[in-house]
Amino acid sequence: MAGKVPPEPFRIKMVEPVHVPGAEDREKALKAGHFNMFGLRAADVYIDLLTDSGTGAMSKQQWAAIMMGDEAYAGADSFYSLKKSVKDVLGFDYTIPVHQGRAAENVVFGSLVKEGDVIPFNMPFDTTRGHVFNVGASSVDCVIDEAFDRENLHPFKGNVDLKKLEKTIARYGKDRIPFIMVTITNNSGGGQPVSLQNLRDVSAAAKKHAIPLLLDAARMAENAWFIKHREKEFADLSVGEILKETMNTADAITVSCKKDPLVNIGGLIACRTEEMYYKLTPRVILFEGFATYGGLAGRDLEALAVGLREMVNEEHLTHRIAQVRYLGELLSEGGVPCIHPIGGHAVFIDAGAFLPHIPQGSYPADVLSVEIYREGAIRGIGLGALAFENVDEKTGERTFPKLELYRLAINRRTYTNSHMEYVAETILDVYKRRESINYGLKVTYEPPVKGLKHFLAHLEPVKL
């Protein structure tokens, strides 16, 4: 039996009606959207688990803070509210707001990385990888091997393998490595956390080589919750204290504030030194706006200042992480192959094992997306070959990622536990008929920019 989930630690003050479109309408929607989940209209979706990015519900305190927005172009009070939250919650002296996580990546990679550079990661998120490519650099995955073993119950499958990291540094040399970056939690590897000890070890290795350590910290509060509950030494610290310790390992962070910080739009960069701050600000002005608003309205900065403080609330985190696990357990008990342990923000289904008869080159994770939408108007997303395959420019040879995953990302404070039960029942119905799913997908349009195929591709079913 799936474990008990704590009831929602909030009540509903404003409702947003949603409904299940009929079977015929779902077929029409799939065709109109070129069988790509990004192509669907949200109105045609009942439970939308495409992403947990910017899709959560704000608190009444955040809505109240919106009224306090100071819309001054430079030096607005709202910037100082944000700066104070960042200092209080994360401990960094320098804060640069940006409009979302990839904007932070654009600023950081565009300012600190040059062509031919190499960035060691545990694993980069897809937009992060896109930004690595965009500046002519490349990334090296240094995540521990356990990350690729679906059933391995390692408590911190997002950890960096120190040996792989040292090897990478030895191979490319410090001059080609502008920084090391660790994604917490490791989204591309199943939302798996990174331990505080591991971050301290990576930080020590980085210091030894005089290479800065950056964190992609979109899910830093969830990561801190996992540390509290899985890393014995830190069990007595609050999530807030653990988060501060986590931040102490890093020279700078990029954050998509549409994730843990509980806003619908926003991102930030935080760093420790004036030197780095001044390296980053020109590109903020070129692409985002003046360095004290970074493409956001003053009211957005206020909502974010409050969200940063709310994200470490332990009742919120405990419910959220238990809700994600509840969905994962309902699916696992029905036999659906999921990545274990269940991650912080999402349930990842091993689509390769769900549909083993579909070759990876025919995009089984995306076939699964189509079938789950078809069954019950639920939108998740494939994160497999379509998103991560490498196609050799000269030979056209395709190399596939090790993991072929389908992700159900759970929005914060948005869906109830009973919505999770509907999702599980729907997917179990697909699982029962999985052997009769006998088609693959082919790409009929792809964008000319590397790394973005899954967002924009047009797909078409093809018989196997």
Ligand SMILES: *Cc1c(COP(=O)(O)O)cnc(C)c1O
């Ligand atoms: C979402 C995300 C990003 C990109 O942030 P956006 O706000 O979507 O631009 C980067 N890294 C990680 C780990 C993310 O989850």
